[in-house]
Every structure is written in structure tokens, then in C-alpha cells.
Amino acid sequence: MTKQLLLGQTLGFDGDALADWQGATRHDSAGGVVIDAGLIVATGSGAALRAAHPDAAVTDYGDALISAGFVDAHMHYPQTPIIASWGKQLIDWLNTYTFPQEMRLADTDYARQVADTTLDLALAHGTTTLTSFCTIHPGSVDAWFEGAAARGMAVVGGKTCMDRNAPGGLRDTVQSAYDDSKALLDRWHGKGRATYAITPRFSPTSTPDQLAALGALWAERPEVLMQTHLSEQLPEIAWVRDLFPQSRDYLDTYEAFGLLGPKGLYGHAIHLEPREIDRLAEVDAAVVHCPTSNTFIGSGLFDMAGLAARGLRIGLATDTGGGSNFSMLRTMAAAYEIGQLRGTPLHPAQLMWLATEGSARSLHMGGQIGHLGVGSAADITVLDLSSTPAIAQRAAQATDIWEALFPTIMMGDDRAVRDVWVGGVRARA
Structure with missing residues (x-):
């Protein structure tokens, strides 16, 4: 299996985002993920990963967001x-x-x-x-x-x-x-x-x-x-x-x-x-x-x-x-709406954590799936943050990653899913 380097924005978590989303979240606007033998073997700066892994086949997603599946x-x-x-x-x-x-x-x-x-x-x-x-x-x-x-x-x-x-x-x-x-x-x-x-x-x-x-x-x-x-x-x-x-x-x-x-x-x-x-x-x-x-x-x-x-x-x-x-995007949107009705709306980072790390943790599979980190299965979803005209015009006004991501959470569907990798194999071209 050929080593793969995926480039784009990356979003991952190192802790419980429900408790402390700012401390748990790691976002890189020019990041990368290296996949080998079905696992994530490295994450970090895209430029640094390209230099460290010159033998990897490169897929450059531009400004799309690379997340755990x-x-x-x-x-x-x-x-x-x-x-x-x-x-x-x-x-x-x-x-x-x-x-x-x-x-x-x-x-x-x-x-x-x-x-x-x-x-x-x-x-x-x-x-x-x-x-x-x-x-x-x-x-x-x-x-x-x-x-x-x-x-x-x-x-x-x-x-x-x-x-x-x-x-x-x-x-x-x-x-x-x-x-x-x-x-x-x-x-x-x-x-x-x-x-x-x-x-x-x-x-x-x-x-x-x-x-x-x-x-x-x-x-x-x-x-x-x-x-x-x-x-x-x-x-x-x-x-x-x-x-x-x-x-x-x-x-x-x-x-x-x-x-x-x-x-x-x-x-x-x-x-x-x-x-x-x-x-x-x-x-x-x-x-x-x-x-x-x-x-x-x-x-x-x-x-x-x-x-x-x-x-x-x-x-x-x-x-x-x-x-x-x-769609788990629509599911995140509904979770946000229910939080609003209870007076406790969730931050976009918390919603993404729930749909990946949180769910994996509930299944006792934390670190194995739903995790954009070394040692996890290379199950990866790549999101286009401008997938429809309505989303694109709102994302264009964004001042940070959360303003860019939130319209996709609230209005996105399968059109927002640019690519999917399962166990290091590309599942959707």
C-alpha cells in the first residue's frame, strides 16, 4: 500500500471538547496527514510533512477541511x-x-x-x-x-x-x-x-x-x-x-x-x-x-x-x-438547535468532537477511530466548506475557521463531503 500525504486544513482534538473546546482543539490552516498501511502515522504542518515524507503520494485538498471520519x-x-x-x-x-x-x-x-x-x-x-x-x-x-x-x-x-x-x-x-x-x-x-x-x-x-x-x-x-x-x-x-x-x-x-x-x-x-x-x-x-x-x-x-x-x-x-x-452534519445542526432551546448551544468545535471523538469514546474506541492522530485508523472525511452557493457566500465572510465551518454544519449535506478514506483506502473519488 502506497504511503499517502493528504494536504489541506486539518481539524483534530487532544482532549474533551465538551469540557474545554479551546484547549482540546487543534486546527492547522495548512496542515497534513500521512497515511501508511491503513493507519495515520503523522500529522502536522503540510510543508514539514511533505519534506519528511518525500516518498508519499500527495493529494492536495487546498482549503478543504480534513477531519476524522x-x-x-x-x-x-x-x-x-x-x-x-x-x-x-x-x-x-x-x-x-x-x-x-x-x-x-x-x-x-x-x-x-x-x-x-x-x-x-x-x-x-x-x-x-x-x-x-x-x-x-x-x-x-x-x-x-x-x-x-x-x-x-x-x-x-x-x-x-x-x-x-x-x-x-x-x-x-x-x-x-x-x-x-x-x-x-x-x-x-x-x-x-x-x-x-x-x-x-x-x-x-x-x-x-x-x-x-x-x-x-x-x-x-x-x-x-x-x-x-x-x-x-x-x-x-x-x-x-x-x-x-x-x-x-x-x-x-x-x-x-x-x-x-x-x-x-x-x-x-x-x-x-x-x-x-x-x-x-x-x-x-x-x-x-x-x-x-x-x-x-x-x-x-x-x-x-x-x-x-x-x-x-x-x-x-x-x-x-x-x-x-x-447526515452527521444535519445531526450536528439538530444538536445545536436543541442546545439553543435548552439555553446551552454547542460551539462548532464541540459539535465536530461529538460526531468523531465523542462517539468513538462512547463505543470504547477512542484513539482507534474518529481521531485525526497518530495510531488511529485512517478513516478520514474531507469537507468542502463552500459546497453550495448559500454556504459559500456565508463562508466568504468568515473571520476564523469556526465561522467558515459553521455554515457547513448548519446547511451542509452530502455535497459538502469532498472525499472519504476508509482504512487508508480512498472510498469516494
Whole structure:
């Protein structure tokens, strides 16, 4: 593999930008990144890197911005065909759109088609890693990891487990949830760039016995992730209270069955009780903000500032297809808008950190992906900061990098993605 030198503006981070964006951020208006054998081996001044690596093939992006590839920390690839469906909140959304669509993935050829479409759309939007719920069908998990492997992508995925409150075609059993998850975990986890996540959809669709079985599997294999949903909508929380009257709160329905831990990923986490926040912080779990989904299906306003102040790991995600866009740029824009509504708007540096470093940290992959630094996988997204006339005319007035970048965050889409590298291989010309 030929050594590569990418030249342009570079944006990376050396710390937690939610806590101190100025101290954590490093921007070079004439920077560079050297790639060799699929890894980033050097960053710094473009001129200095050119001199130090005369044997490298050079790609000069001019004033485009070179960033780590975006990391989507929570989504549902099976729901790609139903993205942007009209007018439902969570429970109705599941029954009207999600469950009928997910039943179609019993056909493994169809699952492969949807997985391929999702992965290609992600790359077109600059996303190089996705964390996805699959369906109850083991073939849907195989399709996901096979499609990612063909593209060299680091992805997370797992069989979604449900043994109640779902159509017959989407229910498994206590035993099959355990057996299928264990077999898939053994087949895929750590193979190439694949990471497995034990995946109960959420408490209402798993019996206590199934939650306990999945908790037992996680205890046996604590190196893997566990992903689920938590406190997305108020009617959902009331439903959980009815189904688990003995539980102290929603989080307790996981904690009681061994499904609370440092490698847990809890999607949404909007309406949290003080005890839940305390426990998530104590165990160093991650919560994942899904802003376009939270506004699209009317869930509520995530407390980014409050949870960050407690030191929680926080990821950012599209939540396709409840989320209404494949773009992490649009997702950043929605996170900014929700911050405005809460009186705590995020700086552009913080938004970019969330979409890269923050999400990677939530997946326990900090320094491996989502990082424009030495030793990280060479998963890189290059942004054109003047991709449309509307963005270009605003960026032309910029007095610093943040004024130049922010219009792309707020108005950008796949047209802003000039190039993508995955594992050191150019994925989009």
C-alpha cells in the first residue's frame, strides 16, 4: 500500500471538547496527514510533512477541511427504507412502520440489499463507522457485517432481541436470543473491524427472563458492547412502569438483569431521573444523543450540558430511520438547535468532537477511530466548506475557521463531503 500525504486544513482534538473546546482543539490552516498501511502515522504542518515524507503520494485538498471520519453511535440499518415516514410518535412508529419493515429482513438477500444501501449512503455523507441494531434474524447481522467488511469499515452491530409486545414474525425466545447472540458474537466480534453488541431492543419488548439471559451472556463476554434504548418518550416510560412495577425507574429494568455496565450504550436518555444519572455516571456508561429523531418523533430535549457536566460518555447519532437524515452534519445542526432551546448551544468545535471523538469514546474506541492522530485508523472525511452557493457566500465572510465551518454544519449535506478514506483506502473519488 502506497504511503499517502493528504494536504489541506486539518481539524483534530487532544482532549474533551465538551469540557474545554479551546484547549482540546487543534486546527492547522495548512496542515497534513500521512497515511501508511491503513493507519495515520503523522500529522502536522503540510510543508514539514511533505519534506519528511518525500516518498508519499500527495493529494492536495487546498482549503478543504480534513477531519476524522464521522462516527454514528446509534442507528437502525433495517429502517433505511422507511426513513422520513410521516406523523407518528414512538409506539405508533414501531407498530406502523418499523415492525412491518423489519419483518422483511427475514429474507437475507433483502437484508444484504438494505445493508449495502445504508453503508453506501453513510460513506456518501462522510460517516465511516456506524453502530446499528439489526433485526431478530441472524442473517440480518451477517448481512451487516459482511457489507461493512467488503468496504473495509469499522462497524458495530447485533441481533435485536424481542420476545413480547411485537408481531409474531419479530419475536424470538429467551433461549434463541441467548443462543443466536452468542453464536453471532463468536462469529463476528473482533473479526476484521467488526464489533458485536448484545442488543435487547428495549425493556417493553423483552420479558424479564430474556433480559436476564442477555445479562448472563454479557457477564460471560464483558468485552463486547451492549446497546439498547432508555427514556426516549414519556408514554414509553409510563409503559415501562406498568410492565415492571417492582423497578425503581427505567434504568433499573436493565440494571436488575445485569444490563448496566461500562460498555453499555443507552440511546436517547432524554427523561432521566436523578438516580439514573448517578448510576450511569458511576459505572461509566455511555448515552447517545439522537437529535433529529428526538425532534422528528416528538421525544424531547436531551440535556447535553447537564450530562456532560456529570462526566458521562456521550455519543451522537442519526438514529435512522426514526432520525430523519443520514447526515452527521444535519445531526450536528439538530444538536445545536436543541442546545439553543435548552439555553446551552454547542460551539462548532464541540459539535465536530461529538460526531468523531465523542462517539468513538462512547463505543470504547477512542484513539482507534474518529481521531485525526497518530495510531488511529485512517478513516478520514474531507469537507468542502463552500459546497453550495448559500454556504459559500456565508463562508466568504468568515473571520476564523469556526465561522467558515459553521455554515457547513448548519446547511451542509452530502455535497459538502469532498472525499472519504476508509482504512487508508480512498472510498469516494
